[in-house]
Amino acid sequence: MPNLTFTKNVRAIWDNLTEAKAPRKFKVTDWDQFHKIKEKGSTELLYEAHLNELKIAANEAIDEVEIDESIQAMDSHLASLLQKKHDLKDAWHKNKLNRRLHTNIMDIGSEIESPTKTLSTQQWNNTCDEPNGKMRKGSKWGLLKHLMGDSDKPTRGGTQQQIERSVHKHAQEHGGSQALLTTLGEKYLPLERKAAAWENENPSYIGQPQKKVDEPFREAEIRYALQQLNGRSARESDGIDNKLLQN
Secondary structure: OOOOHHHOOOOOOOOOOOOOOOOEEEEEEOHHHHHHHHHHOOOOOOHHHHHHHHHHHHHHOEEEEEEOOOOOOOOHHHHHHHHHHHHHHHHHHHOOOOHHHHHHHHHHHHHHHHHHHHHHHHHHHHHHHOOOOOOOOHHHHHHHHHHOOOOOOOOHHHHHHHHHHHHHHHHHHHOOHHHHHHHHHHHHOOOOOOOOOOOOOOOOOOOOOOHHHHOOOOHHHHHHHHHOOOOOOOOOOOOOOHHHHHO
C-alpha cells in the first residue's frame, strides 16, 4: 500500500490493480554440473583452447531461477533449495490433504533461512567494503570529510592552489620555472653528476642460494592461492573470473 502522507489537500487516487508482483530472476552456476561437463572434455589442450573449454562449460552450467521470496542474494546451494521448495509446493497444491508434503515444505523453509541470512550478511559486508580505497575520488570524499568535521584539512583544490603559489613565488625569486626544475632535480632526483657509477648494470646474484625460491610450484600451493582469491572480482580480458578458477 502506498504512503499517502504527503497527499493532504491533494486530490490523489490510489487503485489496487490486484496484479501479482513479477517473480525475480537470478542466474546461478551449478558447479556440480560444471564439473561433470568439464570431465567430458579433453585433458590435453593448449592454454587458449583450455580457457575456451572452461568458458563453454561455465555457460552450459548456468541455471535461471525465478523466485517470489524477497531474497537479495543467490548461490547454487540456495537455488537448489528454492527449486526443491517450489516443486513441493506444486505437489501440495495438487494434494492439499497430504500432511507429509506440508511438513516437508515447513522443514525446507527452515533450511532456507540459514543460507539466506549468510548470503545477506556477505552482501552487506561486501557493500561496506566496496568503497574502501575509492572514497578519495571526487566529491564523495570531500562530502564525507565535511560531515566528519575534517574540513580543516587541505582539499585537493586547496593543495593545488598551494602548489601554484609555491611555483610562482620560486619563479619570481630565482629566475623562472627552469630554476625551479633544477632545484627539484638536485634535491629529489638521482642526476648523473650525483649518481654513483655502476661497473655492471646487471650484476649477478651473490647472496646465499635459495633452493625453495627456485623450486617449481607445487599443486597444493596453487590450490591454496586460488582459494584466497576474491570470488566476486570482475572478469579479466580472457573472460575468466576468480570464481571459475576456484572451481
